[in-house]
Amino acid sequence: MRNVKGSLLSASLAAVLAAVSGPAVAQAPAQTQAPAHNMATMKMSPVTGPNVKVTDPTSVVMIVDRDSNDIAFMDIKTKEILGRTFLGNNVNPHMVMMSPDGRYVVTGGQRSNTAYIIDSHTLELVAKIPVGFAPEHLAFSPDGRWYYQGNPEGDSITVIDMQSLKAIKTITGLAEPLNITFTPDGSKAYIGNYGAHWVGVVDVTRHELIKKIQVDATPGITRLDPSKYLTEIKGIFNATPTPDGRFLYAADGDLGVVGVIDTREDKVVKVIRVGPDPWRTYMSHDGKYALSANNGDGTVSFIDTAKNAVVATYPAGQDLTGINYAAGKAFVISSTTGFIYVFDMKTLKPAGRIKIGNNLFLQTATTDVADQKLYLGSATDNSIYIIDGQTEAVERVANVGQFPWGTHIMDSKDNYCH
């Protein structure tokens, strides 16, 4: 019955919009497909057919092109663009992610208030789902059933059912929710609120905000500085999990700390002071270190997760937008300097920096599943730079789309956004 009603409403809305707003918006109703499979248990196998452009979803890098409003699919081996999915003018997609079963690719249109669902094989747009205001970051539940789309300027998360491809609920009560972290068993999701100093805990069964965990108290002396604390807030960008999901490392920008949250108890077990204005933490693949990118002074703090203490801090350039791990090293992206700063993760010492180019605006990168190569978006020259983690050789792939500012590889350990 619900499906019937849903179709009816979508169709009615389309008809109204067609009459009022013209043909562009009239394309809004989703051509929904209701998969009958259990997404958690589905195994991938190469898909072939006349309309198939990507046979194996693990073989491509997805590129979010903000200004050409598309998702480009680049073959990892040939470095050719296999196809693009155009989303519409002024959509400005923000982050892209593949569903755990490899069937769909999803993105949020930051300026269209819409979530887009793309068939990962044919690259056709199969659904457009209205969500909250200015959707940016997103996550799938581990079983792939739920797609949580954060709407930071709407202070909400839209819950999309990947079986019916419909929005089933809006989680409210958040404050500029940016990143979403599911527990490995999928029972809870932790929400980084950049407009507050707490991490939200969502019960995934009910899709409800059930708890707020404050990472640290705001010192009383902050009252002396209303020009800073009452004009803008730099709270929690995300809660970065250890590989086993037991602990989360949540950096708070204004407070200059990383709060360690025990996900069993849902409480802060340690507050670690790092550099000023930490953007977020990035967990090393072995879980031994969480690196905090501190944009206040352009440093990176190395947190030993066994000791829960900072064991090293090094300069890493200005405007840090991401950290990737490959070949036993950490690669820190300094957005406006055109450099990648390299650190040896065994010795925890600086290991040089890689010059990508001049006048570039580097964005974020993903690492391949072998932990060997990085795929870095470079917005102003419409390029992807492939960096070999071992040799540090750099290869440019030009003309991937306008303003490529995010990349994604299925099953990569470094899929993130900024």
Place this chain on the structure above:
Amino acid sequence: MRRHDSLFKPLRSPWCVALAATGVALVAFGAQAQQPAGTAPRAPANPTPADMQALLDRIDELERRLSQLESTAVLSAPKVLVKEVHVWVDKDGNEYDHAVPGAKETVTYQRELAQRRQTIEDEIGDKLAEESAKSVAIGINNVTTLQAALQTKGEETEADGHMYGLSAADITFSGKSAALNTEFFADLVGIGGTPPEQEIDALNLLNGQTARLSNNQLSVREAWLRTEVAHQRLGLTVGRIDVTTHIDRNVAANDETTQFISDALVNNPVLGLSSNGFGAVAEWDPKKSWNFKAAIQQSTDPTNQLGSLADSMFKLAEFEYITQFGGLGVGHYRIWGRSDNSGGIGYRDAYGISIDQKVSSAITLFARYGNGEVGDIPGKESFYSGGVQFGAPHTLHPNDFWGIGLAHTDFEQGPSEKLAEGYYNLHLTDHLRASFMLQYVYESSNGAGYFLPGARLQVVF
């Protein structure tokens, strides 16, 4: 950007109901016309109140979004961007966007249109950032210090019971767009007041703010141009420089405005510099665990008139090693050497080390050592200092820090000085800091010892 009720309500009643009714009618029609029989749910012939309500809710949502759009978004004119592009040009001037035999790759610029929608806030922010990047950034820094002298040893001197005040204001100009990877920096400083060393015959300044500068006048502390070449591994700075910005640095004892105020705990006196002056620095920094610097700088008493660049020339070099010992934190180990002819008796040499080592995330140890000939003073000067700096959680507030340091200066054929200092730096706001210091100094020349309690206020914009 949230819902605007004033816009929302007037639209709502007759308009929406009519729209909804039209919509439902169109639904029924559309569904019947477009859905192949038996392949999709059919729309009910008569919509129920629940359907109507659902439709009204959707229209509410649309109105809300329309309101957001009207109030926050810059509408969709394509954005013009100028891009650097690589093209290939043959001998006839034909341009290709790919490599062609006989064509030469070159860089040019071309405009590009992007379908990007930005909020008004984003648009304004971008423009302001663009303007800021092109313009000269001006900074202001003022430090006002109050110190008292309480003599504890030796024959009573004039300083006993006296108070001293000094205020130093810096205006800095920084332009980062002089050329690719090239920046200009200038620092004008005005210092006025009475530092304690006017009445205390100390070997090293008890208020380091006047170090290498003239009191009671406006002067240029620094004015230099810096560029980076060789994939930005080699930094070259030329102009009027303060060479201690590059050589003899220390994480815990290198800033008289926020850390120790005693000059002996800011820089190594064996460096022998009298003033800032014309010079150049070359810094090779591969951003690994070491770097190397070489510098030349003229430095002499401000009253001296120099004849040429050959006069009073300091040549310095420093090697810095960054390490991470076992369970300890990051450490910086620097060794430098200096040769100068400022004494007018040929080139004289000295060397020194500067170390800072974190032993935990909140505790940093530091030490300096120096030995060598300074100016025209007979014999050698030796110097050592050491101490510790603490940060949170060993502080009242998270951004405070404090430290304790000792320094000993000894001339082979002359007097010596022992100095101790403790300070606490209180972070009030990002622009305002207050510090409290307690110094003790003993001068062998007259056997006098003094306690100097003091306070310091720093304003930075």
